[in-house]
Amino acid sequence: MEEYRIGVYICWCGTNIAMMVDVEAVVEEIKKLPNVTIAKDYKYMCSDPGQDLIVKDIKEHHLNRIVVAACSPRMHEPTFRKALENAGLNPYFFEMANIREQVSWVHTDRIEATRKAKGLVAGAVKRVVHHKALNKRYVDIHPATLIIGAGVAGMSAALEIADSGQKVHLVEQCNQLGGMVRKVDLNYPYLNSSRQTISQLIKNTEEHPDIQIYTESKIDKISGYIGNFRALLSNHQEQRELEFGNILIATGLKSFDPSIIENYGYKRIPNVITSADFEKMLYSGLIHCENGKEPGNIAIIHCVGSRNENYHPYCSRTCCMTALKYINQISSAAPECNIYDIYADMRAIGKDCEELYASTSKKNVMFLMFDQQHDLPVIKQNGNGKTVSIEFTELLSGESIHIQANMVVLMTAVESQANNKEIAHLAGISTDKNGFFIEKHPKLDPVATTTEGVYIAGTCQSPKDIPDSIVQAKAAAARILATIAKGKVQVEVTTAQVNEDICCGCQCCASVCPYSAISYNEDKKVSEVNEILCKGCGTCASACPSGAIVSKHFTDNQILSQITGVLEMQIETA
Amino acid sequence: MENLVNPKLRDELKKFGVQDWEGCYHCGQCTANCPLTEQGQLFPRKDIRSMQMGLKKTLAGSLEPWLCYYCGDCSKECPRNANPGEMMMALRRYLTSVYDWTGISKLIYNSKIAEFALIFIIAALVLILSIIYSQVPDRSLWITPEGGVAINQFFPVEYVHFGDMVMFVLLAGLLISNIVNMYFKVIVNQGIKVHFINYFTEFWALIWNFISQKKFSKCDSKPYWYVHLFLVTAYVTLFVMVVAFLTWFQTDTIYAWYHPQRILGYYATLGLFAGTLYFIYQRSRKTKENSKHSHYTDWTFIVLLFLSTLSGILVHVFRINGMALATYYIYIAHLMILTPMLMIEVPFSKWSHLAYRPFAIYFARLKKAAENKQKEANMEATYKLKESIA
Amino acid sequence: MNLTQSIAIYLIHQNKHDADFLPSKNYLKELPEIKLFECINECDKKTFKSAVSNISPLEYDKIILAGENPGFYKDLFLSQIALAGKNPEILLLNFCDYGLNHFIDNNRLIAAFLGLVYNIPFKKLLSNGNLPVNDQTLIIGAGIAGIQAALEIGNANKKVFLLEKNATIGGHMAMFDKTFPTLDCAACILTPKMVEVGQHPKIDLLTYSELLEVKGNSGNYQVKIKKKARKVDLKKCIGCGSCSARCPSHAPSEFDSGISLRNAIYIPFPQAVPNKYVVDSAICRYVESPYEINAQTIKELNKTAGFPKEITEKLVVLKNKEIKSAVEFNSVLIENIGEQNTEKYGELIFEHTGACKNCVRFCPVNDCIDLDEQDEEVEINVGNIILATGFKAFDAKKAIQYGYGVYPNVLTSLELERLINASGPTSGKIVLAGLDKKGNRIFDKEGEKPKSLAIVHCVGSRDVNHNKYCSKVCCMYSLKLAHLVKEKLPETTVYEYFIDMRAYGKGYEEFYNRIRNEGINIIRGKTAKVELKDDHLWIRGEDILKKKLIEEKIEMVVLAIGLEPASDNKALADILGLQLSAEGWFKENSSDTETTLTNNQGIKIAGVCQGPKDIPDSVAQASAAAAGVLKSILKGEIKGEIKEINLQHIEKIVKEQVQ
Known part of the structure; x- marks a missing residue:
């Protein structure tokens, strides 16, 4: 059996964590745990020197598992995984304990908070030894793009993408292009003519050979994943299927x-x-x-x-x-x-x-x-x-x-369009309490969404004026152009996996999968997971009556040992 | 109290001076920069608001324009160049026309032509009267046996004094009626209940401020206050001597230089001469906030005052040098300038602030006293209520 | 094409002469479509009125209004025409959007008119065919906008050079504590991006460098860059800090907005990228005067406690003697004061002489620091350039009424930002400033906490005395600062004095409502002045809604300073051939549709250098600028720009289009 050498790093996050958690005490406690080779604390683990610290230690101390206790993994898990990669370690030999959102920001008693932090870190340490190496996977990008909504944002994005020689499908529910801006005569602050702007834009869009316009049409269904989406499109006469690699939603508002x-x-x-x-x-x-x-x-x-x-x-x-x-x-x-x-x-x-x-x-x-x-x-x-x-x-x-x-x-x-919820459901994104689409990050990623390959632009994200909408549309276009230029993109590897020996073919899993990623193989009489569609949500694993489905990186083993770790530490420090 | 806004008032107000106040976006810096503003008596932002909204009644009842001495601190840092200082000045002009029931004030402020016409008409009247009158007395007596000037033979002092008194009564009548009008607008119409005794207890403020212009000294520009005070005292001295004691002032005897009549005369002349020159210089240089913007009525006032002084000095110089005819002509010219100046400026134009400002201070104190009384009464009522509950 | 259309043109100019536009008039009058060409001076109300009332709308199919602000007159014409019952199309030609605002260029004007008359996009008329594109990109300025643009292009597998004049990337955002309205920690969201840029295989960082010269056309620029002497080898430096610990020279830290000191050899901040030291030549004692003992040195040594007099006397001999290297200096010292003394006092002498080379002596790596390093010029070829140079904070000293620079406890918002920040000089403790012996302002961790704090909005913004424009972000960051102060010091009374609360973005109004319920006194009315009365700071203002005069004793006053165009914008505009707006922001091609493009096709602008904006808007603009770059690279060609307009060429295009 392999010898586990774990490096544990506790982040201060400036004062965000250090204010409520006695970081040094956590380090001392964690050092005592089995398999922990070194434990350190640092002001900002996510910074360059913080990451360098990890890389250096991996090389010097031959660490093979890393735990970082810092903020929510949502932001920085990729950062640290990259650091592991840089040090030549599989990025999945890593676990993150969230002692900011789950500890320092929600507690007011420093002693209790420190105790809880110790527990969470111990859980991560216990868990990380069960991690398995997972390998990156890539998918090819279909160069076409679907743009929903042909207002000023949708058209600007369409032109930006099409001008670089890529195909665009532009879908509009009305019979005319132009959206809200078509109803505006002059624009502030220079009282320039929006009418001229929009008619020029419409003319350019309509004349562009690479833009396929579908007016009075709506999307009935979207399936697939980044790089390889498919959609069913219908108008009063017919229904057709489109293939494309990215989706831009620019449905505007009312x-x-x-x-x-x-x-x-x-x-x-x-x-x-x-x-x-x-x-x-x-x-x-x-x-x-x-x-x-x-x-x-x-x-x-x-x-x-x-x-x-x-x-x-x-x-x-x-x-x-x-x-x-x-x-x-x-x-x-x-x-x-x-x-x-x-x-x-x-x-x-x-x-x-x-x-x-x-x-x-x-x-x-x-x-x-x-x-x-x-x-x-x-x-x-x-x-x-x-x-x-x-x-x-x-x-x-x-x-x-x-x-x-x-x-x-x-x-x-x-206000937001009435059918935003519907569109959000189709594209697998979410809306906020006002009905506007939620961006990936309100500060640094205003046009992407949590679903890869799906972007939002213009007023469907929040109210804004014409220049800002156009800027957002172009920003989204940049994202899409970048993926097209690269030709392929990395996808999720923490997917579900069926153990065919145990699977009884009951298909409970297929009925609960929200991404339609599971199908039944008639020949083998077992369920199969489409790993590209699978988002690794784990619903199937918990539904499987025979325990045949395992969520990679979230195995029972891993989760149970994490719980044990937390509880042991809580008892010990009580 | 419900107030009807009036968008048309803006255009009317614009005629009374600069209109930059339209740009004001109400940051409140001007009020805080004002050295004279007090809790409960905030200006000038409040007045800009009333002007922008055309709140006629509020404006008519507003005392603040008179409390302002235009140091210009408010205009210096105004972020929108809304020029609140000059706005207060314009508002004073407007208020003068509001208090004036004859409508002449408004006419003067809104039309250059009207103002000049009035000046010329009065000057012409004086000239005609002088010409007619000059036929009456015995010309042989115009020169004293010693060959000196006999101004009392040319223009017997009793007659001039009579004319003086007529003018004085006229001016006083106009001013007093305007002040009564002002009283109604700022106290009665605003629903302020002044306790009777306060009319007397606060009266000293009226006198004291009239004499000292004390409030003015709170402004940062001290030299301005000195000059202003000098000018005011000089003017008042001369006014009293000329109007009330002309028989003592206008004599054919030339007294020694230390005679009180001459000393007082020199003091007043110097005050007026230096003061008007100072203001003319400031207004033409346009470097200070308060002299950057001049309404045409400001110019007519200061120029008329200067010319009156100058002609007065000339009368004096010619007289003591025994240049009889020159003295008489210049005397007529002096009257031709002085009379329109007093007739127009005192009741209808800029000079009226001499009366309005001390009264405004007086009324402001009355208002405050009434408010305090009201507060006391309210407190008492609450106290009694509490007691009765207890 | 409708050949029978008849068009009237009204050119409304501001205080120019009708004759200035005569060539255009003569040219256009020749066209069969143009039935009327009238020049009107905007200020000449009389002619204006008669021109408008004499309009006979039934004759025209199109009316073109041209001028600096034609939109402001459109409705005037429109109402006249609508009364007559016909509705010809009114087209606007705004000089600004056609690059005509700076001087009268009749050929350009004619081209603009032709475009409108024949309905041909202006860009098409001006295009000079397509040019091939070099797929490398230069990005100038590595703040959040520059970083975002670099990542956007780098992630598309295209080469990027990221130029930054400072020693680290990150820009202003790195200085902030948290960001509104989500209260995300700025460092937490920015540093990963900085690291990503630093490690990106496709991104070349050119920190501590300046743009010297740009030659060539869209799609192919030859760029000359000055790499300022960093004097520290980026490859060798391990960032240990031994050098900085012994450095005797200090200067206010730019990163801490001047509220702490840094040494002459320093890392701008702990998370800097690249995380390597840099020497500030302006204050380095060695660079100032290499190896020289002068009168000042001796004086300083004499003052130093425990330094023997006799050694100073021996040193006098060395006065003003020029010595080239540290080794030589060391041996000279041994020669004059003996080996033992050199060992004992050498360091001290080094510290006090102009001949300091402490950093070199204490650096554990060989040949890492080279204080004699000189600036270097490099040349690169790129196809596109993105400008993201950001802004400069308003100099609060200019608003003298607030006494910034006079009273130690009047701070700028950036200074408070550093004071609140955990990586700031007080580790995030908000304390009152004190003065050290030299009269410098210092913030001591153990210092007293302010019991009252006032934030003054619109300092330097919305003010004709400083900048007329609104800086857009101050309201929101002030609310954020108020929240952070209240969070750290719940006992402190916090005031905000504002004029209009501009909470415009997604979630901003909700944030404002949240702060309002946190016990912060948010008062409408701008503070007029800060005064010192009986040893206390007093602020004076008007509470507009309560109609009260504010005279409040405040311990700490924070000025919400606005944003100003960076001071080197003018120089950059000259190098790149770009236009600046009156305030000094870079001028976009079209205020509506092309806010990231300039009159030069290959040069894009992003972020605050175009005008004040917040982080999401800067990021979006950066991505949008990157889209323009990627578009041209993917297509492999870019539209060429015509600098001199050739009418024959334009006529040719028009002819082609009309047929």
């Missing part, structure tokens, strides 16, 4: 319906309209009330449905600047018109947006601040039927005021 906000009386009071209605008016060139007359007083209310716990807690990001754009457009078309802009915080964040805010304040506009959270204005129809009055407390002056307006424009929030 406008919030403000009629549920009692105070504003949308659809009840004439001349209370949404920003989308107003945009239509601007598009046609005539700003008019329901009686056809030009309004002398227009009120614009911000944060309609945004930044309010009753509707949507988030900020819709674009409405403030759109309102400023409207003010400029109104002053241009009807210089005599008085504009009241009722806002909460003026979020002029983009390049040159603050400058637009400054220049807009010189226009015929009165900026009034309200409390979007607790004190929504009340809109009432006046007796004459021509005007409405808006009552609220103006915060900057502290006065409760009422203003008379011929027209009220509600800057409605944006």
